[in-house]
């Protein structure tokens with residue numbers, strides 16, 4: 459695990475962009491495509507500001523979601539909806555490169571459909587992302603994997619549904635640990651004093667919280683600003 463401390467949010471954005479550039483270009487050079495998983499929450503802002511600076515072959519990108527809310531795409535809670543409005547117009551990405559949630563179905567059906575879409579995208583049952591960009595809530599959740607939730611033990615489903623998310627909206631789909639920890643790279647990007655206690659509990663006290671269970675086969679990076687790293 460590599461912990462990278464930077465001054466502020468602007469530096470998080472630059473650091474994230476430079477990792478994404480390197481990892482995307484390596485993936486494209488070695489395997490012809492770049493599979494990336496995006497998160498919602500504060501990561502959206504970092505990516506919508508940082509990714510347009512990345513020098514890459516956008517046509518080779520395949521974009522999925524680490525988690526997504528089961529809401530209409532035009533809802534302000536839709537993670538894809540936000541990237542569609544705030545990222546696509548600033549890059550050469552097109553909507554068809556995003557693996558999006560099936561609309562108008564239950565969370566369970568959406569998770570099953572998302573699994574099938576990932577199978578087609580990877581042309582395999584082995585969902586090996588080049589990079590997952592992750593956030594962490596002040597309660598230690600990542601993706602839609604919340605403390606003490608039964609989904610933390612999910613070992614069969616690769617994409618699971620949740621209908622009782624403690625953070626609204628309640629219905630979501632999420633990648634599970636077998637997929638998360640199969641990734642080539644995972645990067646957490648965390649800012650602000652509101653996350654400092656949880657950052658300490660995970661990175662210093664080694665508490666068993668959802669974000670701490672991200673232990674990929676590949677590389678793991680935590681990019682923290684000064685406020686988030688204050689208790690380390």
Ligand SMILES: O=C1O[C@H](COP(=O)(O)O)[C@@H](O)[C@H](O)[C@H]1O
Nearest residue numbers: 497498499500501593594595601
């Ligand atoms: O609900 C969610 O929360 C987490 C963390 O969000 P943040 O705003 O505290 O960074 C996010 O990573 C996840 O994708 C999202 O659905």
